[in-house]
Amino acid sequence: MSYKILIINPGSTSTKIGVYEDETQLMEETLRHSTEEIAKYDTIYDQKDFRKEVILDVLKEKNVDLNDIDVVVGRGGLLKPIPGGTYATTPELLEDLKVGKQGQHASNLGGILASEIAAEINVPSYIVDPVVVDELADVARLSGHPLFPRTSIFHALNQKAVAKRYAKEVGKNYEDLNLIVVHMGGGVSVGAHKNGKVVDVANALDGDGPFSPERSGGLPTGALVKACFSGKYTQAEVGKMLNGNGGFNAYVGSNDMRDLLKMIEEGDKKAEAVVDAFHYQLCKEIGAMSVVLGGKVDQIILTGGIAYSAKTQADMKNAVEWIAPVTVYPGEDELLALAQGALRVMNGEEEAKVY
Numbered sequence: 292m293s294y295k296i297l298i299i300n301p302g303s304t305s306t307k308i309g310v311y312e313d314e315t316q317l318m319e320e321t322l323r324h325s326t327e328e329i330a331k332y333d334t335i336y337d338q339k340d341f342r343k344e345v346i347l348d349v350l351k352e353k354n355v356d357l358n359d360i361d362v363v364v365g366r367g368g369l370l371k372p373i374p375g376g377t378y379a380t381t382p383e384l385l386e387d388l389k390v391g392k393q394g395q396h397a398s399n400l401g402g403i404l405a406s407e408i409a410a411e412i413n414v415p416s417y418i419v420d421p422v423v424v425d426e427l428a429d430v431a432r433l434s435g436h437p438l439f440p441r442t443s444i445f446h447a448l449n450q451k452a453v454a455k456r457y458a459k460e461v462g463k464n465y466e467d468l469n470l471i472v473v474h475m476g477g478g479v480s481v482g483a484h485k486n487g488k489v490v491d492v493a494n495a496l497d498g499d500g501p502f503s504p505e506r507s508g509g510l511p512t513g514a515l516v517k518a519c520f521s522g523k524y525t526q527a528e529v530g531k532m533l534n535g536n537g538g539f540n541a542y543v544g545s546n547d548m549r550d551l552l553k554m555i556e557e558g559d560k561k562a563e564a565v566v567d568a569f570h571y572q573l574c575k576e577i578g579a580m581s582v583v584l585g586g587k588v589d590q591i592i593l594t595g596g597i598a599y600s601a602k603t604q605a606d607m608k609n610a611v612e613w614i615a616p617v618t619v620y621p622g623e624d625e626l627l628a629l630a631q632g633a634l635r636v637m638n639g640e641e642e643a644k645v646y
Contacts (some may be wrong), residue, residue, distance in 0.1 A: 309626040365401030367421020380406040384646035417631030426488035445480035452628035474598035501572035504546035507537030588615035
């Protein structure tokens with residue numbers, strides 16, 4: 292039996308929606324929301340009815356009959372830390388999305404909108420692998436000071452999706468493999484996947500770990516403390532240095548890898564040094580994660596938008612293929628990953644988890 296799936300993925304200034312029949316995309320639309328439209332609402336939750344109306348209008352315009360939909364799945368938000376999986380949109384889960392258990396982000400609306408629309412057509416609704424997936428080994432939680440425990444916030448949806456894709460392609464169970472997955476987009480995260488659990492990964496939301504196009508990564512702590520108390524910067528300005536104006540942006544004024552590669556072609560040595568350091572830090576993190584996995588690494592997977600770069604692929608393979616073979620799944624297909632999460636439950640491959 293095939294299933295028609297409605298997918299809702301809210302971002303800060305857009306809402307991506309898709310309709311899939313099993314894993315085949317029937318429709319995809321990115322609904323843009325102007326700054327003026329969003330500014331009318333005091334909180335993320337206040338945007339709910341506005342976004343819902345826009346979604347329903349576009350579905351009607353595209354002749355999508357909601358009565359044909361078998362399941363609705365939304366992007367997960369900043370819930371409390373939970374293991375990976377597909378979760379039913381229970382009242383407790385919806386309440387924590389509403390209040391923003393670990394912060395306010397547009398993705399919190401994914402499960403709420405999915406639940407409301409699903410209730411109107413009497414079908415189930417789910418979220419899949421939100422960024423707060425936390426499967427860290429206990430030893431990975433200690434940072435060096437009890438006030439600052441290490442937390443797991445990362446690109447869980449894409450990391451889990453490509454890990455399961457690789458397992459399926461080689462005819463093995465995800466739970467039987469040791470994988471290192473490197474997500475490279477506006478933020479980066481390097482996860483050690485041990486027998487189906489991400490036992491170590493940095494908090495990518497705060498920009499820990501290697502630097503990225505927009506995030507500073509793990510900075511020298513002493514220098515950071517001095518900057519914080521120098522009187523030159525507000526807390527918000529320091530926060531923006533760490534997440535938004537860090538990484539590529541801080542060094543060369545662009546967060547687009549394609550710009551940096553063009554600059555390198557034109558002989559820009561600074562851009563070349565930044566890209567080399569970016570690859571260096573990621574590969575160093577891969578080395579660290581190989582130790583986490585006891586040196587038994589079945590595959591290293593490169594994914595995210597930057598994985599399209601031939602230079603990135605070549606440089607990183609050259610540095611880490613002695614650890615394990617490298618597979619590249621460029622890009623980040625969040626809608627498909629959400630559809631696959633719902634399908635695993637609908638097909639009985641997995642049980643829906645309860646928050």
